[in-house]
Amino acid sequence: MPPRSRRERPAKPALSREGIVATAVRLMDTDGLQRVTMRRLAQELDTGPASLYVYVRNTAELHAAVLDELLGAVDLRPARASGDWRDRLVDVLSSYTDVLLAHPGLAQSALVARPSGRNYLNLLEALLALLHEGGVPDDQAAWGIDLLLQTATATAAEHSVRRGEPGAEDEESALVEALRTASGRTHPRLAALGSDLVSGTGPERRRWAFHVLINGTLHTSRRGNRS
Known part of the structure; x- marks a missing residue:
């Protein structure tokens, strides 16, 4: 089957800080926190790492946001x-x-x-x-x-x-x-x-x-x- 054109692919969900943190939490639960890097997260969200820096400045801030999310428990x-x-x-x-x-x-x-x-x-x-x-x-x-x-x-x-x-x-x-x-x-x-x-x-x-x-x-x- 020939690959679908970009126009035929489902639209990606819009990036948001909440969505990025939720994805990081999911990755942490399956792969461990050490694997939750900006590059790995970008790959999971099908985007480039530069896109994530609009919402999260660096890995340290990402981990702090993940911690805050889990503190809800x-x-x-x-x-x-x-x-x-x-x-x-x-x-x-x-x-x-x-x-x-x-x-x-x-x-x-x-x-x-x-x-x-x-x-x-x-x-x-x-x-x-x-x-x-x-x-x-x-x-x-x-x-x-x-x-x-x-x-x-x-x-x-x-x-x-x-x-x-x-x-x-x-x-x-x-x-x-x-x-x-x-x-x-x-x-x-x-x-x-x-x-x-x-x-x-x-x-x-x-x-x-x-x-x-x-x-x-x-x-x-x-x-x-x-x-």
Whole structure:
């Protein structure tokens, strides 16, 4: 069959930022975030890379937009619920962590991505509202959410890297065994706490870490730590 002329081909959908980001999300889910480049995206959209730069300046901005799109899955309902404000704040942070854990490549990119879309702003608003509800001074809350999100993001990124490495489970088992069998003569504190150092589930340890940071944000004045 002879190839159809350009006039006979179906018209391509008009390019838009929303369509570009949606296509990038789909590619990420099938090929991984590392494959989501401007060139690969242009190929998928049957256009030239130069056409995409009208809507997205570079790959970093594209990844930030993808992150913002997926942040729509973060459960923000605890911010509007009742109950202890700390527990509800941890629930939101845990949901954010779970979203990143579901997309390993995105978790690593989120360490440096700078989203500025609606979903990211909604997340920040929810966190700030809960900190305000708990009586955290505004200046401490403003710095505190950065630390809370950094911890959640780093946790997800670390797990995503470790999960993809061959031999990661063997390395983890070797570390656990070394800690649990440490000599009381040469490493008395390790021997005393060896089992407890590796106790608890991942979610339990994450929630505890969030509570530590929340309490620190509440009780640590910015003014008292100026050099």
